[in-house]
Amino acid sequence: MNQTQNSTPFNDGVNRRKFIAQLSTLAGTAALLSGPLTGNAASIIKQAENITVGQIIDLFMKQVPGAPLPNTVDTLKAGNRDIVVTGIVTTMFANISVIEKAISLGANFIIAHEPTFYNHADETAWLANDDVYQYKKQLLDKHNIAVWRNHDTIHSLKPDGVGLGFLKQLDWVSYYKPETGNLLTLPPTSLGNLIDTLKKKLKIEKVRYIGNIAQSCQKVLLLPGAAGGKRQITEMSTKKPDVLICGEISEWETAEYVRDAQAKGDKLSLIVLGHIASEEPGSEFMIGWLKQHVPGVKATHIHPGNSLQFL
Incomplete structure (x- = not known):
């Protein structure tokens, strides 16, 4: 995700759209955290219907008041409604x-979280003569596949749908509190043990980190995705976590801030998961929503794989 498009889960009021009402009680939050978004019979598309791409998009949009959002990137990148x-x-x-895997499954609707054509707004004029872009576009057109980006909308749920999937995959749902948002209080553990947990639960081979692996960590600030250096640094400064767990960073911003904080004597560590590892659980969240609200259509989650490897 682009840093200019705020897309970090668990937002508790900083740079997030204000129209979504805060959950009024912990009981209400617990109900939402326990499963996919609930709805009445009118919010379920029955199996007997010929379900269109537009119907499914509209059904999800209804979960967020005010959607479709202004200036959203949540548009069709291929196909039609x-x-x-x-x-x-x-x-x-x-x-x-x-x-290709979707084609083999007989699926013609892909719901993706991030861009399809290599830039935040999926602008394609600059790619008109690029053979990689043309190959991909022609593949989608040939098989009449619709691709819809669900980015701003899923992030605008409360709690954030991507963040909710992240919590579930880590078995950290019980630590989420609406009043503290993305700052979780965990049972004390070492930075090394925390890294091991993240690698195991998120199926990550390696992570990048700054800190002493023996440091005790209890206050954990979660900023999956690409929140940007200013956001990451501001939240570390105001919330005083033991460790920031994030998706990706600009090395000349957040990493240098953490190094200077440690030189000053602060107990502050950093774990960088990678963008895909930190936000892919949102696609798992979408599977639960689809199975509940569109039970008549087979839905499959496909991990895109990691784009980068480590030697």
Whole structure:
């Protein structure tokens, strides 16, 4: 995600759209955290219907007051609203590998969280003569596949749908409190043990980090995705966590701040998961929503794989 498009889960009021009402009670929060978004019979598309791409998009949009959001990137990147859906794939990135797997499954609707065409707004004029772009576009067109980006909308749920998927995958749902948002209080553990937990639960081979692996960590600030250096630094400054767990950073911003904080004597560590690892659980969240609200269509989650490898 682009840093200019705030897209970090668990937002508790900083740079987040104000129209979503805060959950009024912990009981209400617990109900939402326990499963996918609930709804009455009118919010479920029945199996007997010919379900279109537009119907499914509109149904999800109804979960967020005011959606579709102004200036949103949540638009169709391929296909059209009238396509009758034969199957759905949720994923972080609609890369060529994911598209080919969707074709093999007979799925013609891909719900992706991030851009399809290599820039935040999916602008394609600059790619008109690029053979990689043309190959991908022609593959989608040939198989009449619709690709919808669900980014701003899922992040505008309360709690954030991507963040909720992240919490569930880590088994940290019980630590979430609306009043503290993305600052969680965990049972004390070492930085090394915390890293091991993240690698195991998120299936990450390696992470980047700053800190003493023996440091005790209890106050954990979660900023999956690409919140940007100013956001990351501001929240560390005001919330005083033991450790920031984030998706990605600019090394000349957040990493240097943490190093200077440690030189000053602060107990502050940093764990960088990678963008895909930190936000892919949102696509798992979407599978739960689809199975509840669109039970008549087969939905499959496909992990896009990691774009980078470590030697």
